[in-house]
Amino acid sequence: MFMSIKSINAKTAKAWLSKKEAVIIDVREPEEFNAVRISGAHLLPLGVINSKQLPDSQNKKIIVHCKMGKRGELACEKLLIDNPDLDIYNMEGGIVAWENAGFKVKKAKHDVISIERQVQIIIGSSVLLGLLLGYFIHAGFFFLAAFFAAGLLFSGMTGSCVLNSMIGKMPWNRKKTPYRH
Secondary structure (H helix, E strand, C coil): CCCCCEEECHHHHHHHHHCCCEEEEECCCHHHHHHEECCCCEECCCCCCCHHHCCCCCCCEEEEECCCCHHHHHHHHHHHHHCCCCCEEEECCHHHHHHHCCCCCEECCCCCCCHHHHHHHHHHHHHHHHHHHHHHCCHHHHHHHHHHHHHHHHHHHHCCCHHHHHHHCCHHHCCCCCCCC
16 A cells, blocks of 8 residues: 655744644654654654554644654654554654754753764674674674674665664663653
8 A cells, every 4th residue: 555655844844833733753762862852742762653652633733753754754654554544744854854954952961972873883893893803813704794784784775773773772771761642
């Protein structure tokens, strides 16, 4: 079944929210939400979102956003399968576009290495380790570098990063986040 996802830009989303014509749903992971978020956004991560969890929109439009737009689009598809009558929109460019438009966000007061940077550190060091071990110890270690390169390729093609999800579940990245329903 093919469905068309309606998209809006950050400026339109801001206008709708200012006029109280819409509610905004953040489908990123709790760690990302804790680090930076749009004021008034309801957190419903993509992995657990369904139409029964949506806040009472009182006939308002529903705006969905993530970091760059891909997870938001996937969330819209998932929600429309559950309820094809939803008046739902994906915010193109996600929270990055929101910030680039000059709109305010709430940021965490503590400095923590972002999950994205943790992923980059792990992948970079694993590729380097695989190359060094493959060159100096045994050629079989080149597989380690190839494995992480394949993971990066998969992530780039699908917009989904398994390592990102795994690292997000680590104890140092887990903060209690109130899901706003």
